[in-house]
Amino acid sequence: MSNEENKTTVQSNFIRDIIDKDLGTNKHEGRVHTRFPPEPNGYLHIGHAKSICLNFGIAKDYNGMCNLRFDDTNPSKEEVEYVDSIKEDIKWLGFDWEDREYYASDYFDQLYEYAVKLIKKGKAYIDSSSFDEIKTMRGTPTEPGKNSPYRERPINESLELFEKMKNGEFEDGKYVLRAKIDMSSPNMNMRDPIMYRIRHANHHRTGDKWCIYPMYDWAHGQSDSIEGITHSLCTLEFENHRPLYDWFIRELEIFAPQQIEFARLNLSYTIMSKRKLLLLVQKGIVDGWNDPRMPTLSAIRRRGYTPESIRNFAESVGVAKRDNVIDISVMEYSVREHLNKTAQRVMAVLNPLKVVITNYPEDQVEELEAVNNPEDETMGKRKVPFSKELFIERDDFMEDPPRKFFRLSPGNEVRLRYAYIIKCEEVIKDDDGNVIELRCTYDHETKSGTGSSNRKVKGTLHWVSATHCFNAEVRLYDRLFNVPDPGGDKEVDFLDHLNPDSLKVLENCKMEPYISSAEKGDKFQFERLGYFCVDTKYTTDEKLVFNRTVTLRDTWAKIEKQMSQN
Ligand code: ATP
Ligand code: MG
Numbered sequence: 001m002s003n004e005e006n007k008t009t010v011q012s013n014f015i016r017d018i019i020d021k022d023l024g025t026n027k028h029e030g031r032v033h034t035r036f037p038p039e040p041n042g043y044l045h046i047g048h049a050k051s052i053c054l055n056f057g058i059a060k061d062y063n064g065m066c067n068l069r070f071d072d073t074n075p076s077k078e079e080v081e082y083v084d085s086i087k088e089d090i091k092w093l094g095f096d097w098e099d100r101e102y103y104a105s106d107y108f109d110q111l112y113e114y115a116v117k118l119i120k121k122g123k124a125y126i127d128s129s130s131f132d133e134i135k136t137m138r139g140t141p142t143e144p145g146k147n148s149p150y151r152e153r154p155i156n157e158s159l160e161l162f163e164k165m166k167n168g169e170f171e172d173g174k175y176v177l178r179a180k181i182d183m184s185s186p187n188m189n190m191r192d193p194i195m196y197r198i199r200h201a202n203h204h205r206t207g208d209k210w211c212i213y214p215m216y217d218w219a220h221g222q223s224d225s226i227e228g229i230t231h232s233l234c235t236l237e238f239e240n241h242r243p244l245y246d247w248f249i250r251e252l253e254i255f256a257p258q259q260i261e262f263a264r265l266n267l268s269y270t271i272m273s274k275r276k277l278l279l280l281v282q283k284g285i286v287d288g289w290n291d292p293r294m295p296t297l298s299a300i301r302r303r304g305y306t307p308e309s310i311r312n313f314a315e316s317v318g319v320a321k322r323d324n325v326i327d328i329s330v331m332e333y334s335v336r337e338h339l340n341k342t343a344q345r346v347m348a349v350l351n352p353l354k355v356v357i358t359n360y361p362e363d364q365v366e367e368l369e370a371v372n373n374p375e376d377e378t379m380g381k382r383k384v385p386f387s388k389e390l391f392i393e394r395d396d397f398m399e400d401p402p403r404k405f406f407r408l409s410p411g412n413e414v415r416l417r418y419a420y421i422i423k424c425e426e427v428i429k430d431d432d433g434n435v436i437e438l439r440c441t442y443d444h445e446t447k448s449g450t451g452s453s454n455r456k457v458k459g460t461l462h463w464v465s466a467t468h469c470f471n472a473e474v475r476l477y478d479r480l481f482n483v484p485d486p487g488g489d490k491e492v493d494f495l496d497h498l499n500p501d502s503l504k505v506l507e508n509c510k511m512e513p514y515i516s517s518a519e520k521g522d523k524f525q526f527e528r529l530g531y532f533c534v535d536t537k538y539t540t541d542e543k544l545v546f547n548r549t550v551t552l553r554d555t556w557a558k559i560e561k562q563m564s565q566n
Contacts, residue, residue, distance in 0.1 A: 013319040015054070015260055019062060019231060022258075028230040032064030035229050036090070036097075037104075037220070039071045040082040040204075042274030043289040043296040044089045046310070046331070050265040053314035055233055056095035067227055068097035072105045073219045075201040075210075083204075085289070089297040094307045100227075104219045105205045107226055111214050112166065114222055114252050115177060115195055119158045123251050124195060125151060126161040127178050134176070137183070138191055144184035145191045151180065165198055168211045172198050179218075181247060189244045193217055221245035224257040232257045235264045236323060263320040268327050269479040270295045271487035271494055285498065286480070290537070292547050293480040293502050303477065304523050304533030304549030306342070309335040328479070332550045339523060339531045339549065341375050347384065347417065347462040348526040348546075349510040350474055352391035354437045354466060357422060360388040365465075369449060370418045373525075382514050386419050389466035391510045393528075396461045397438060399427060406458035408438070414459040417527060421446040421457055462527045469510040472544040474532065476504040511544070518544060528552070 023030055034055040038048065059066035068090065070083060090097070118124035127134065127150045139145035158177075165175055177196040185191055195218040200211045221244075224232045239261045249256045264272075271277065272295060280286045280294070289296050292303035300310065313334040317326050347370075367383040392408065401409040408414050413423045419442075426439035445453040482499040515524070523533045530551040538545040 011315065011318060014321065015058065015231070015233060015262065015319055018258075018260060019058065022230070023062070031228075031230050032059060032062035033067070033228055033230045034059050034064065034233060035067040035069050035102075035224065035227060037069045037071045037223075038086050039074070040079065040086060041074070042082060042278055043085050043298055045272050045274075045277065045295045045297065046267060046270075046300065047265045047272045047295075048089075049093060049297060049310050050314045050317070051233070051235075052090055052093055052095060053311055054262070054319060056090075056097075057311075057315075058231070058233075064230075065100065066095070066097060067100040067102055067229070069102040069104065069223060069227065071216065071220065071223075072103050072203070072205065073214050073216055075199055075203040075213055080204055085298060089301075092297065092301055092307055093310060102223075102227060103205055104214075104223050105203060107219070107223055108206060108210055108214070110226060111219060111222055114254075115162065115214075115218075116159065118179065118195075118248075118251060119155060119162060119177075121251065122155055122180065124158070124177055124179050125153050126158040126165075126175050127151075127192075128175055131173060131176075134178075134194070138188065139183070141186075141188060147183050148178070148192065151192070162196075165196070165212050166210075168200070170198055172200055174198060177212075179244075179248070181244075187240055187243055189217070189241050190247070193244060217241055217244060218248070221248055221257070221259075222252070222254070224259075225249055225252075225255045228255060229257040232259045234259060234261055236261045236321075237264075261321075263323045265314075265317060266323065266325045267295065267331065268325055268484045269481050269486065270328060271481070273487060276487060276494060279495075280480075283495075285495070287537075292475070292535075293477050302536055303547050304339075304531060305335045306338050306523075309338040312338065325485070329554050332554065336531065336550055336552070339525065342373075343523045343525045343531055344372050344379065345370070345374075345525045345527055346515050347464055347512045348472075348474070348515065348524075348529070348532075349391045349393050349462065349464050349469075350506050350526075350529065351394040352508070352510045353394040353397055353435065355390045355392050355422070355463070356437060356439050357388050357390070357442045358425065358439050359441045362388060364388070365468075368418045368447075384418055384512055384514070385465045385468040386416075387465045387467050390416070390463045391466055391469065392416075392438075392461050392463045396459075397424070397435065399435065407461060408440075408459070413457045414461050415446070415448075415457050416463045417460050418448050419463070420444065420448070421455065462529075464510045464512045466510075468513050470513065470516055471507075472509050472511050472515070472546060473538070474506045474509045474546045474548065475535065476506065476548045478502045478504075509546075515544070523549070525552075 036052050036055045056066045127148050137146040176194045178192045181190045183191050194215050196212045199213050242259050290298035290302045292299050313331050366386045368386050369381050370384045372379040396407040398409050408424050410424050413421050415421050422440040422442045424440050428437040430436050479499050480502045481497045483497045486494045486497040518534050520534050520536045520539050526532050531549040532546040535545040535547050
């Protein structure tokens with residue numbers, strides 16, 4: 001692949017406007033420090049890519065820094081496998097957190113001290129109510145909550161109980177630590193939220209050291225503060241958590257990061273909930289987190305997307321303040337555009353039909369010159385062998401063609417790419433009437449690039465020489481779901497909307513010899529068919545397996561247009 005630097009053109013957006021203004025007033029002494037804070041409970045998906053590009057992109061453009069922080073407050077759900085995959089995906093996207101790999105669990109001691117500080121100030125208390133009781137006392141968005149009977153517990157008693165909680169003297173659920181804010185606040189997040197609960201569970205980093213764990217809302221803002229994050233970018237659902245985060249910071253009198261919310265990336269025909277993606281993996285509906293039909297970054301990489309195309313996509317959809325859904329064709333467009341410039345062209349026949357050129361000498365082989373990439377001269381040319389027996393695409397022949405079929409049919413002529421004009425003279429069928437071979441003649445005056453004949457025909461087909469080609473497997477992917485919003489309607493099980501034709505495996509595809517040296521991950525344009533890459537999972541020394549990354553055109557737009565015309 002030619003080494004294209006990131007050519008993303010950066011658009012301004014409301015977040016950059018805020019940062020520009022902050023730099024103007026020298027807030028944070030001109031520092032710009034962001035972070036990407038994944039919870040290690042699943043693989044990253046294309047939505048995370050947007051957040052990564054935004055956070056690391058802003059840090060880069062403002063000569064700032066971006067931390068990677070694992071939000072690992074939840075002991076039972078997190079796994080090392082996820083941590084490793086997250087790091088790999090961020091690197092693949094082209095970003096670097098340098099030595100700033102942090103974990104919320106690194107701050108458990110500090111968070112404990114902060115909590116003690118709030119208790120001492122009379123701003124937090126130990127509640128003996130059960131989770132259910134706390135839930136009932138919380139009220140509803142239209143009704144105020146009720147104060148817990150333990151709300152006025154003396155400070156000393158709370159301090160003592162909190163320490164005993166930490167020391168493992170109580171079973172799960174016996175007590176919680178709550179912030180003492182306002183049970184009648186219209187913002188439910190301010191109604192004495194839980195800060196700590198007892199969980200006798202092993203943590204992937206702190207082991208058995210802790211049996212109390214901080215709630216996400218208690219850990220997140222303080223972690224940002226500890227790291228000196230200036231601009232804490234997060235998705236819209238945290239907008240009404242901001243008053244709580246600001247309250248904690250104010251009461252603790254510690255460094256105050258500024259939280260700015262932006263809209264999540266939603267893609268049509270796709271689900272992004274990690275819980276639902278995990279279900280697809282666990283039920284075996286897909287072949288692991290990196291099944292090329294998944295919206296995860298590992299899947300998208302395996303499918304043949306380039307990091308450049310994802311970065312361009314993330315930039316092109318912009319940063320919005322209101323939720324919206326981006327059509328998946330926008331993402332496909334961006335990879336098509338990048339691969340058009342960088343992918344090697346080759347010829348491969350997915351559904352082969354044999355063609356015998358009856359007037360071509362039996363043992364002759366011509367090495368014809370083919371262009372590797374018309375968009376990039378530096379990629380040069382290659383030789384493609386032409387001989388008496390060829391394969392063309394089965395779809396490129398019709399015995400009774402409709403009027404505007406410009407491909408091959410009896411008595412009709414087409415050009416073979418980089419080669420000659422051929423004419424179909426005879427159709428050979430098996431006993432069941434299936435076409436199994438075409439007998440054609442070639443016009444040797446029409447060799448491509450020689451200028452010996454300027455005769456033109458309407459159709460040009462790709463082909464391979466039957467004696468020189470080799471077999472490979474090609475996997476065609478389509479959308480995993482057949483409705484635009486599979487995750488949207490909560491009442492309906494998203495598994496009811498699986499597209500039964502999302503994977504098609506073609507076993508005996510014919511490849512031109514040049515492709516035989518391809519290695520895992522290599523990307524090609526199969527002429528007239530689309531972009532394909534060598535699969536990293538199923539390719540072996542004996543067999544190349546290809547994934548179709550994307551078709552050459554937006555085929556769904558065509559189908560939808562046809563449907564609306566009918
Ligand atoms: P889920 O709810 O499925 O578990 P999450 O949003 O909680 O996903 P995190 O690991 O917490 O996943 O996300 C890490 C960061 O990525 C957060 O800052 C989050 O806001 C951001 N993010 C997650 N999904 C999207 C999305 N679809 N678009 C933009 N940013 C996202
Ligand atoms: Mg989250």
